[in-house]
Amino acid sequence: DEQLVESGGGLVQPGGSLRLSCAASRFVLSDYWMSWVRQVPGKGLEWVAHVNQDGSETRCVDSVKGRFTISRDNAKKSLFLQMNNLRVEDTAIYYCARGGYRFDLWGQGTLVTVSS
């Protein structure tokens, strides 16, 4: 089956950085836009950022602008989210999702906790 597997989450202090990775398997990553979507446990979903097939076009939600960067390496079948200057309110499960606008395949998520 087609699969997305996230990694890189963990506990970080406010102001710190993390880099999330998402490994794609059993489909051609370069055919798809890709996104990151986050969810505070037990709460709703929030789109974070997306990137087009070759990485030349990216957009993100205002709350992460200037702090988060989405990127990809199609040769390595991977998607990334570089998160800098993290805030307590960034605490969430971060999902990698296939698609730029609607999301037909999701990873299992990786938990990011921002706390002192």
Added chain:
Amino acid sequence: EIVLTQSPGTLSLSPGERATLSCRASRNVDNNRITWYQQKPGQAPRFLIHDAYIRAAGIPDRFSGSGSGTDFTLIIRRLEPEDFAVYFCQQYATLPITFGHGTRLEIK
């Protein structure tokens, strides 16, 4: 941004009954670009319906979507035990992409 309001917050029904879930947008959703997802505890969302009414691959036909403009509906006919979950709507007509806060469908 387009704000999506889902109602009810919680819906209590029995297996075999019909569920009607509502998603109302704060302004018109161009081309009815609405998607519905199902999420069970501890799992990622599952893609159910896109463009308001088109079922994703492998989704049973007891799931159906409808609506246009600002009002959209997900109907689940003849509820099965595995259908009890949280359902989210999402719009992708305008950035930022936004989600509703979800409707929890629980067993009565």
